[in-house]
Amino acid sequence: MITASTLDCSAATFVVGVIAVDLGHLENTFLPPESRVKTGSDVIFSWYGRYQQAKALGEPAINGTVGSLLEDDGSLAVNKVVMDTIRNQPDVDLSAYAPLPGLPDFKKLAAELAVGPRLASLRDIGIHSNAVATPGGTGALYLSARSMLAVGDTILLRSRRWSPYDTLAKECGLPIAEWPILPVGDSDHPKVDLYALEEKLEEIATSQKRLLAWINDPAHNPTGISLDAEGRELVLDAFINCATKYPDKGVTLFLDTAYAIYADEPYGWSETIHKKFSWADWPENLLICWGFSASKSHTIYGMRCGAIVFLHPSEDYVARLGEICAVTGRGTWSLAPRLPQSTLITIHSDEDLAISWGLERSRLKEILTARREMFNERMALSELPLMPSDDGYFAFIPCDDPLSIAEKAAESHLYVVPLKGGVRIGLCSIGSSDVVRAAEILIESWHTLAE
C-alpha cells in the first residue's frame, strides 16, 4: 500500500512516497473527457462547513445554509411518527429487496401523496396513474430525463433552479433551454412569462421529436416562489396548446413537488389539471408526471424514498411507462430501498398514525410560515430585490455579486449560500429568534457593498 506523504495542490501533483504523480496526466490516461470535466465542490456543503467551523470557534453564527428543516434549537426536525414507524418495521422490510417498480401498495400511495385527494376525481374522468419507486425525487427526475428524451435532446427548465437539475441534465446528455422564472418585461401574470414559455415550447417542438420540461412548484428551491391557480392554468394551457398544435410530438410536463407539503396549496396542480380536463379533452400526446419525494414530507432525507408518478388517459400507456422506468432504474441504482416504502405504507394505512403524521407535518409547516413572515416583513422595509418567497424552505436575493454579499454577511456571523445570480437564504435552518437579525445582516451587507 502506498500512502500520500505530501500533497502539492498548486502543481496538481501528488508526491506519493518518492513517486511524483501528475494528476492531469493520470486523468488523461484513465478518463474520457466526460469524466474529466466533473468537479466536485458543492457550494452548499462548503458554506455549511464554514458555518460549522464558526460555531465550533464559539461565534454566534446563524445557519442559513442547509436544505433541511431545523428546529429553533438547531437540531434536525424529524417527524417522530415516521421515526417510530421505521424502527418498528418487520425484519423482511429491513432486509429484503423491494420489487423493481416498488412495493405495489407504495406505488398506489405515492400517486395519492403526489397528486393528493383529487386523484380519485381524476380517475372518475378517465385519467389513469401509475408510479415507480425511486431513490428520492432526484431518482424521479433522472428517470424522466432518461426515458422521455434521447441523448442530445433539449430539456426545458426555468432560469433559476436547484443546481442538481444541471448535473442531471448533463449526466443524461441533455442541453438545457430556459424560460425566465419571473417575467422579464410586461406580463399579464406577475409570475409567468407566458410569451417566453410559448416561444421556448415552439422552438423545441419544431426542432426535436419530443419535449420534456421540469417545473419545481410549489415552494420553489431556491426562491420559495409558488404559482397561484391562474399562473398554473397559464402554464398548463401552454403545454396543452403545444401538444394540440404538434400531435406527433410527445409533450411531457414534469412537476417537481419536493416541497409541496409545506406550501399553502400542496395539491394546486391537481386542482388545476382536474378543473381543465373536466371539460376539455386531454391530448393523447400530453403526459403529466410528478416527482414525489418523501425526503421533506416525511423527514427521511437520507433514506432515499420517492417515486415518479405518471398521469395519462391510457391505462396501458402508464403501465408501459412503469415497465420502462423500472428497467432504467434496474440499470442505474438497481431498485429503490424497501424500508421507507413499507414505513410510508404503515403510516398511511393506519388512520391514527396518518393523523399523528399530519399533525407533526402541520407543526413543521407553522415553523416555516412564522420564519418566512418575519423575514418577508423585515425585507419589505428595505430596498432589497427579494424574489417572491411564498412557501417552503428558502428565500432568494438576486444580485450580481452573490459571493461578496455572502462573505460580507459571514463577517456578521450569518452564513448563506452564494449561487448563480444571487444568494439563497435557508429559512428552514435559521432559528426563529435569529430570522430578523439575519434579514438585517443581509440588508446591511447589501448597503455596505453598494456604497
Ligand SMILES: Cc1ncc(COP(=O)(O)O)c(C=O)c1O
Ligand atoms: C427542487 C428539488 N427537487 C427535488 C429534490 C429531491 O430531493 P430527494 O432526492 O432527496 O427526494 C430536492 C431536494 O433537495 C429539491 O430541492
